[in-house]
Amino acid sequence: MPEAVRFSLQNLTCAYSGKVVVRGVSLDIPASGVTAFIGPSGCGKSTILRCLNRMNDVVPGFSLSGRVLLDGEDLYGDSQDPVLIRRRVGMVFQRSNPFPTSIFNNVAYGLKLHFKLTRAELELEVEQALRAAALWDEVKDRLHTPAMRLSGGQQQRLCLARALAVKPEVMLFDEPASALDPVATAKVEELVMELGRQMTVVIVTHNLAQASRVADRTAFFLRGELIEFNRTVDLFTNPQRPETEAYLLGRVS
Numbered sequence: 001m002p003e004a005v006r007f008s009l010q011n012l013t014c015a016y017s018g019k020v021v022v023r024g025v026s027l028d029i030p031a032s033g034v035t036a037f038i039g040p041s042g043c044g045k046s047t048i049l050r051c052l053n054r055m056n057d058v059v060p061g062f063s064l065s066g067r068v069l070l071d072g073e074d075l076y077g078d079s080q081d082p083v084l085i086r087r088r089v090g091m092v093f094q095r096s097n098p099f100p101t102s103i104f105n106n107v108a109y110g111l112k113l114h115f116k117l118t119r120a121e122l123e124l125e126v127e128q129a130l131r132a133a134a135l136w137d138e139v140k141d142r143l144h145t146p147a148m149r150l151s152g153g154q155q156q157r158l159c160l161a162r163a164l165a166v167k168p169e170v171m172l173f174d175e176p177a178s179a180l181d182p183v184a185t186a187k188v189e190e191l192v193m194e195l196g197r198q199m200t201v202v203i204v205t206h207n208l209a210q211a212s213r214v215a216d217r218t219a220f221f222l223r224g225e226l227i228e229f230n231r232t233v234d235l236f237t238n239p240q241r242p243e244t245e246a247y248l249l250g251r252v253s
């Protein structure tokens, strides 16, 4: 049976102030598992990722052509509400960006925005989200202290808890561990893999070893074009395109 498709990118082309940085990318991202985007700096990985939840809408000068379908629906159709899309498609960024408020309020924020919950329900949802982000045990006794006092790795997991609290169907990660030490990185990688068993996960990473550890499938981009998309093990061990092989061998940077 063919795999269910979560996102279908159809001839996606993106530009900033008229300068094209993503060219005619067509790609089906499966509903299950982790998909990694790899490629040299500036090849357009983050731009494509941000098209998956309309995060580029707020970037001045950004324009797009082609289509991005989520479960068959055009994400850029007139009837789509970008706020609702960002609830369905959560995102964690390279730099953790907690709100300057308590740990509890960071996670409760989206819940209050999207759902009408009693205080008890809110507390339960916050706890569940913090557990899902493997942070609960470390913060349960100081939920009402400032999020900014957490370590970098804890802040990143808090941002994940904040995103997971509103029950997204998809999680996007943009270089989530690039500012973290190896122990914090390993925790984030474990979470990415765990989430990939429950929902669609897409991760942008510079780190080839990380892609090979966490991703079921990997897409390799070069100068805004999709060069190869395959099961990670196949892409890494038996690349079909000379450009992919050259990149894996460190001949393209």
Ligand SMILES: Nc1ncnc2c1ncn2[C@@H]1O[C@H](COP(=O)(O)OP(=O)(O)OP(=O)(O)O)[C@@H](O)[C@H]1O
Binding pocket: 016, 021, 039, 040, 041, 042, 043, 044, 045, 046, 047, 048, 059, 204, 206
């Ligand atoms: N807000 C922006 N305004 C103008 N140009 C941008 C903007 N964001 C990205 N770009 C340009 O678009 C191109 C693709 O950038 P993008 O960040 O998508 O690539 P990337 O592969 O994710 O790179 P990196 O790995 O360095 O983050 C680059 O040339 C970049 O300079």
